[in-house]
Amino acid sequence: MIVIGGGIVGVSTALWLQRMGADVTVVDRSGWGKATSAGNGGILAACAMVPVTGPGLAKKAPWMLLDKNFPLFMKWRYLPTLLPWLRKFLSHANVEDTHRIADGLAHLVADSVAQHDALADGTDATDWIIKTDYSYAYQNRAAFDADAFSWAIRKKHGFDLTMRDGADVQAFDPSLADDIRLLATMGAHGFIKDPAGYVAALGAEFEDKGGTLVTGDVTDFDMSDGKIKAVVTSQGRMRCDYAVLTTGVWSKPLMKKLGLNIPLESERGYHIVFRNAKGGPNHPIMLAAGKFVATPMEAGLRCAGTVEFGGLEAGPSKAPFAFLRKCTKDAFPNMTWDDEIEWQGHRPSTSDSLPLIGQIRETGIYAGFGHHHIGLTAGPKTGRLLAQLIAGQPPNIDLTPYAPARFA
């Protein structure tokens, strides 16, 4: 059995398959968790079932792009390539689709902390999981009310809020600037204090228990009578009866080899680690105005967010870093730090904001990618679902929303 890709989805799939008795090899071109799974905000965002494509986004998006205070960026020469995906993406920005997508995502995210616990149980990776609450910080009640639609969806899925306003905000968290006057806090969340270290620890557990990691590039599939026979890699041909594609944003060319044209784009994201930060928050906060998370990780405060469209090839832009830096200084005016580490990566985003989880026709090849903003949160559950499917133990949730066949 071969798992292609060693990010959070791949390592979770490999571990669950191994625990079910399978002989598993993981192939990754760069080793465990070196891509998107390393640079995320680290939040186990159990409440993150509301997609980016909320109602009205199609009308608001052009203004958001022009607004220097909004965390949306575009490399304009990429726009013609982006347009077919963007049209499909924005077509879901309505009330009915937002509820349908949220219902689908809720199954994958709502029990995230328990799923991470189960995956990491008995391994060194447990040390990286921090259980905590998760707060959204707003300038005022009007800004909170503007998000009422999203909060109603989270409430429907069982997330209740503790509200703090006025001076209670700074009494609860003295690191926050005085102009942040409202904090909405949910329990039953968590974060990973070093996402790269966490995936590496899970990978080490997989190898300790007899699994194999091959460093190589997968370029094709060797099929016979519509079934997988081998995976073609830069290290040679590797025979297998089953393969799982957990290659994140890089899954599109491999899916094309299987005759499926998946509308998958990079929502490019950025982070800055403020190393050895002092005077910052000691719990994770979503800064609603800048739509970024501030997570107190082991190396320092990691501020992660922004969306930029520009494809996979272009290097990082300066403006998203400048935006994150300014918003962080505004939110935590008394924080000091030693130095900064900048990172840019690629969220794997399908045009309908739902991942692909399931078998591609009857090929023996399973898809497990397309987790856009929620891959760290949903990775362990996705891996478990895939392992159950392959082991012939159908999970007791409806997998139709994630069916690869919806793009056939």
Ligand SMILES: Cc1cc2nc3c(=O)[nH]c(=O)nc-3n(C[C@H](O)[C@H](O)[C@H](O)COP(=O)(O)OP(=O)(O)OC[C@H]3O[C@@H](n4cnc5c(N)ncnc54)[C@H](O)[C@@H]3O)c2cc1C
């Ligand atoms: C700025 C930012 C902040 C984020 N914050 C959060 C957050 O707080 N919480 C959350 O839940 N999610 C967050 N996310 C999203 C999350 O990081 C991703 O959804 C998740 O990491 C995707 O994991 P993955 O395993 O699918 O892909 P990846 O981690 O990208 O792994 C894919 C792997 O496949 C390998 N690969 C690709 N092609 C091939 C090939 N042909 N052959 C061999 N190997 C190949 C790559 O080397 C890579 O290791 C954030 C993302 C960004 C960018």
